[in-house]
Amino acid sequence: MSRITRTFTALKAQGRKALIPYVTAGFPFADITPELMHGMVAAGADVIELGVPFSDPSADGPVIQKSGEKALALGIGMAQVLEMVRVFRQKDTATPVVLMGYANPVERYNLKHGADRFIVDASQAGVDGVLIVDYPPEECEHFAAQLRAHDMDLIFLLAPTSTDQRMAQVARVASGYVYYVSLAGVTGAGNLDTGAVATMLPRIRAHVTVPVGVGFGIRDAATARAIGAVADAVVIGSKIIQLIEAQPRGEVVATASGFLREIRAALDA
Secondary structure, eight states, X not given: OOHHHHHHHHHHHHTOOEEEEEEETTOSSTTOHHHXXXXXXXXXXXXXXXXXXXSOOTXXXXXXXXXXXXXXXXXXXXXXXXXXXXXXXXXXXXXXXXXXXXXXXXXXXXXXXXXXXXXXXXXXHTOOEEEETTOOGGGOHHHHHHHHHTTOEEOOEEOTTOOHHHHHHHHXXXXXXXXXXXXXXXXXXXXXXXXXXXXXHHHXXXXXXXXXXXXXXXXXXXXXXXXXXXXXXXXXOHHHHHHHXXXXXXXXXXXXXXXXXXXXHHHHO
């Protein structure tokens, strides 16, 4: 059983919902990420999604794109991201970490270090799951099996436009949880329609048996609580990036943690 599955099982037994913050690795300072991860866990995060910087992030809105560009300028690539997870694991062996990004950094890592080396090195670093935005489920069965062999989960996005056929394809290979993109568009776009989310989740659950997290457009405690009433997890990314991007180094962790404590309290209310 993966760390992600254990976490969701424990939360379900407690009648609680998962809080999953997203941050871009190496943003806003190259060396702050492990410290920021610890701060988010202390504030109530159950799973951490760590964005792998990439130069052409097709699903990311301007806020996360800008954070990725800054991280790339600071020299952050896949090798550095895995090292951040290793450092985090020196003090935290319980909180699941999911790498979220695109195929190019994974495949480039394998070209540089050897076939399938990404999976081996990610496992050894302490990664628990991988969400590759541009890996279609129909082409991922071997990759998913390799991840499961190393106790890691392959997580997929679903969207308002996802067909029943696509949901069934995802259900065959997904593990850990699925991430429902509540808006048609890029991260940070538009206003969230909680009623539409509540209508969509039963359709998703008719196909998938893993927990369903909801993200894209969750920006405050009230919205998080509304989504937490119907979903298994709430995912928040762009708002955190916005809050920390202009902070001096000494305020980054406190700013992110303070915001997440408000979200955690709303989810647990």
